[in-house]
Amino acid sequence: MRPTSRFILAGALLLGTTLLTRAAVTVGSTNVQIGGFFSQGYLKSSKNNHPFEAKDGTWDFREMAVNVSTTIGTHLRVGAQGFAQKLGNYGRDEVLLDWANADYNFRPEFGVRAGRIKYPKGLYGEALDVDAIRPFIFLPNNIYSVVRRDFSASFDGAMFYGSLNAKQAGSFDYKLFYGDIAMSPKQGVADLFNNANLFAAPGVQSLSVEKVYGVAIDWSTPLSGLKIHASYSKLDQAVATGRFLAVPALPLRAEVSPAYTTVGAEYTRGDWTLAAEYMHEDGPVAYQTQPASVFSVARQYGTRNYYASVARRFGEKWELGAYYAKAKNAHPAATDPEPARHLDDWAFAIRYNVNEHVIVKAEFHTIDGRYNVINTPRTPNPTLADSMSFWALKTTFVF
Secondary structure: OOHHHHHHHHHHHHHHHHHHHHHHHHOOHHHEEEEEEEEEEEEEEOOOOOOOOOOOOEOOEEEEEEEEEEEEOOOEEEEEEEEEEEEOOEOOOOOEEEEEEEEEEEEOOEEEEEEEEEOOOOOOHHHOOOHHHOOOOOOOOOOOOOOOHHHHOEEEEEEEEEEEEOHHHOEEEEEEEEEEOOOOOOOOHHHHHHOOOOEOOOOOOEEEEEEEEEEEEEEEOOOOOEEEEEEEEEEEEEEEEEEEOOOOOOEEEEEEOOEEEEEEEEEEEOOEEEEEEEEEEEEEEEEEEOOOOOOEEEEEEEEEEEEEEEEEEEOOOEEEEEEEEEEEEOOOOOOOOHHHHEEEEEEEEEEEEOOOOEEEEEEEEEEEEOOOOOOOOOOOOOOOOOEEEEEEEEEEEEO
16 A cells, blocks of 8 residues: 555544544434444356356355444544455455545535545446345456455545536536555455466465546436446556566566446336446556566457346345346457357346345356456366356345
8 A cells, every 4th residue: 555545544544533432422322323244155166166266166155344434413424344255265254444434525516535435436336245235146247356356346545526416417426536455465356467377376476556546427317217327447557576487586577557447327117127337448468577577578458348137126025136247358369269258147146035134145157258267276277168157145144
């Protein structure tokens, strides 16, 4: 984490702690909200280990979080959430600071948020872990990758936001943000670099991001239930370092600067919810040994990702959902076979609300292609199949 972001985050946490203490004195504990969830699941995949190691079936599939927040007066809100997960060999049930910020809303048209903030990319980027709002266990992995969660969950910095009333044209919610992202080689993004098979064991040893910035706009249209989303964000200098596989005495530096452009729509009518999104991802990637440039390669990479989903509630207890998602390599190598250039994912889900606190879900995926199916020590796929399937069960307790 860069010094500027450390200062912003520390300041927000200090302000939040101070105000929480004062709030307990001035307005009492009734103004403090505490919530969270715990989920435990089971995953079994065929042929390929995807989205993480599960060919033999695994119970290493769980998430948990606790959050606390309060409002001070009519304009200021402070809060934080701790989050932990275990996804096959990713995550160690280690509690991480998921978000922690101070939010001052001057008026509906303008507010400021500072600290660790949820990343507003796509329709559901700020609600990645809110399992209770959807029937699916996994959001479409081509846009909301579980392995790349550390790239897309939150950032350290500041955000300006507001809601603009356009009268007969509906309303527009905007967000402008800037900061950086706390990274660790223990997390999943390291395996995107390890998958290039250029780092010697144990793989990537350090990860960092110079800065992240972007804008997100949500249009609540005059048609009731219809929301249109558009966002752009850029990660500058995401850098991974380790030892070069061919010459382990030499350090290897990998750098990528991806840009994400996402557009989407969600339409809710009665018991039905329809959604679709498209994400254009592009950026340069370079590998180079240092200090001696024994090995150096630079190229452009990019993906084209989209999905369409439908969900329907049946009373208060049941909900069914399905989606089709496609990922396509925009810059394949001439020698890449067709299955390595794309991944098509059909998903079918069912949800049952046991009561207001307990949710049970089941989901089945059938996949054609193997683009972005990785082969690393943590998710081994020594022989990649051109198609596969997996199914998952998950129970979530919400409080």
